[in-house]
Each structure stands twice: as structure tokens, then as C-alpha cells.
Amino acid sequence: MAKTSIQFKHVQKSFGDNLVIPDLSFTVGAGEFVTILGSSGSGKTTVLKMINGLLEPSAGEILIGKKTLADQDLVNLRRHIGYVVQQIGLFPHMTIAENIGVVPKMLNWTPERIVSRVTELLKLVQLNPTSFADRYPSQLSGGQQQRVGVARALATNPPYVLFDEPFGALDALTRLELQREVKRIHDSLGDKTFLFVTHDINEALFLGQRVMVMHAGRIEQFATPQEIVAHPATTFVKELLGTVRQNQELWGRDHD
Ligand SMILES: Nc1ncnc2c1ncn2[C@@H]1O[C@H](COP(=O)(O)OP(=O)(O)OP(=O)(O)O)[C@@H](O)[C@H]1O
Numbered sequence: 001m002a003k004t005s006i007q008f009k010h011v012q013k014s015f016g017d018n019l020v021i022p023d024l025s026f027t028v029g030a031g032e033f034v035t036i037l038g039s040s041g042s043g044k045t046t047v048l049k050m051i052n053g054l055l056e057p058s059a060g061e062i063l064i065g066k067k068t069l070a071d072q073d074l075v076n077l078r079r080h081i082g083y084v085v086q087q088i089g090l091f092p093h094m095t096i097a098e099n100i101g102v103v104p105k106m107l108n109w110t111p112e113r114i115v116s117r118v119t120e121l122l123k124l125v126q127l128n129p130t131s132f133a134d135r136y137p138s139q140l141s142g143g144q145q146q147r148v149g150v151a152r153a154l155a156t157n158p159p160y161v162l163f164d165e166p167f168g169a170l171d172a173l174t175r176l177e178l179q180r181e182v183k184r185i186h187d188s189l190g191d192k193t194f195l196f197v198t199h200d201i202n203e204a205l206f207l208g209q210r211v212m213v214m215h216a217g218r219i220e221q222f223a224t225p226q227e228i229v230a231h232p233a234t235t236f237v238k239e240l241l242g243t244v245r246q247n248q249e250l251w252g253r254d255h256d
Pocket residue numbers: 015018020038039040041042043044045046047199
């Protein structure tokens with residue numbers, strides 16, 4: 001594996017007396033695209049939020065690029081971690097260009113550098129800069145807004161990008177289109193570490209170079225999609241794969 005990028009060492013997380021993550025250890029390599037798949041409440045979002053410092057582990061250690069997270073300045077850390085969520089929260093009174101340029105502006109980039117970066121990013125997410133830069137979020141479809149969300153997360157060229165169910169609210173075709181885009185972007189940028197949370201097994205198997213299957217705060221299996229399909233490690237993973245087969249059987253049934 002490439003040099004260590006994100007490492008959890010016996011991480012535990014409780015909310016009050018609710019132990020949500022009992023003991024989690026894993027390593028993600030630099031430049032990897034890892035999907036985290038699990039049922040609702042399995043702790044996926046909690047894992048992402050502990051990586052970008054929105055939540056603190058109750059015990060254990062998280063290393064980001066060999067440095068302990070607890071020793072890092074959180075404001076600085078978040079500049080190195082892009083975050084894409086389902087409710088992307090674009091500022092409605094700002095244009096698309098202004099929305100993408102928010103953090104670069106906070107970092108005092110020159111206006112020329114911001115314009116050039118925004119143009120580059122709009123092209124990267126396949127939105128024509130001439131027709132989209134000056135529009136407002138309400139003038140975009142849900143799928144286009146998510147593309148802007150991805151562009152904004154990449155604005156400062158962070159080495160890590162976290163995705164929390166970003167395409168959950170989109171129709172199936174738009175979702176498929178955006179999945180292909182994110183995969184292409186990861187491949188084209190080469191060195192970025194992507195962690196992508198989803199409860200959609202097809203999405204997880206399509207996008208992830210490795211898939212972490214979580215259940216009740218524990219890792220059931222962390223392996224390549226091929227390995228998971230060929231050798232599901234636990235009953236939970238088998239059942240999860242079984243849901244895909246059941247769906248296929250339903251589609252294949254004759255309709256009266
Ligand atoms: N701030 C919080 N306070 C109390 N409990 C919380 C908090 N955040 C999460 N939890 C609990 O932690 C557990 C894991 O939540 P988490 O959001 O990580 O799950 P998830 O796998 O992302 O689920 P989903 O797919 O539904 O978003 C849940 O039981 C949830 O109720």
C-alpha cells in the first residue's frame with residue numbers, strides 16, 4: 001500500500017452512554033478511493049466527522065498523514081480536507097463562482113487566481129464556465145448543484161476529500177452520471193484520497209477501490225469490491241449482497 005494517509009487506531013466514540021463505535025482500527029492509503037457502506041446508524045457519518053474534526057473520538061487515535069489529529073490545528077486541517085454532503089448548502093445570494101471561491105477568498109487569494117481556479121474547477125465538473133459562473137444556485141438542477149458542491153470541495157486542492165451520501169437525493173440516472181464523474185475526477189487528479197459514505201451497495205462497489213462495510217460501529221469487511229463479492233466475510237455482508245440478487249430476481253420476474 002502507498003504511504004499511510006488516514007489511520008484509525010482503536011477509536012471509540014460514545015454519545016452520552018450510547019457507545020456508537022466500540023473499537024475501530026483501519027488504514028487508508030494515500031490516493032486511495034475508499035467507500036464506506038453500511039446500514040442507517042452504523043456510524044459512517046460519525047467516522048467522517050471524526051476525520052475532519054467535527055467530532056472528537058472518545059478514545060483511541062486518528063492519524064492524518066502520519067500526524068495525530070489531536071495535535072493538529074483544526075482550522076488548518078479543514079483546509080486540507082474537502083467535504084461534500086447531501087445538503088450542500090450553497091449560499092443562495094452568491095453566484096456559483098462566488099460559492100466556489102469562498103474559501104480561496106478567505107485565504108486572501110488574488111481575484112485573478114480565484115477566477116482562474118473557478119474556471120478550471122467548473123470545467124473539471126463538466127459545467128460550462130461561461131453559462132454557469134454567474135448564475136445563482138436556485139437556477140441550477142439538483143445534479144448541477146452537487147457538481148458545484150464537488151468543485152467547491154476541491155477549491156483549495158486538498159489532499160483529502162470526504163463525501164457523505166452526496167447523491168442520495170438525486171434520481172437514478174443523474175446519480176449514475178455523477179458517480180462516473182467522481183470516479184473520473186479521482187482518476188484524473190491521481191494523488192487525492194477520497195472517502196465516500198453511502199448506503200447504496202451498487203454505488204459502493206462501483207466507486208470504491210476498496211469498500212469498508214460497517215455494521216453497528218464495526219467493520220464487517222474491508223476489501224476490494226471483487227473480494228467482497230467473491231468472498232463475503234460475514235453473514236451481514238452476505239445478506240447485503242443478497243439484497244442485490246433479490247432485486248435482480250424481482251426485475252427478472254414476468255409481469256402479468
Ligand atoms: N450528535 C449526536 N448525538 C447523539 N447521538 C448521535 C449523534 N450523532 C450520531 N449519533 C448516533 O450515532 C449513531 C451513528 O450515527 P451516524 O450518523 O454515524 O450513522 P450513519 O451510518 O451515518 O447513518 P445514516 O446512513 O442514517 O446517515 C446513530 O445511532 C446516531 O443516532
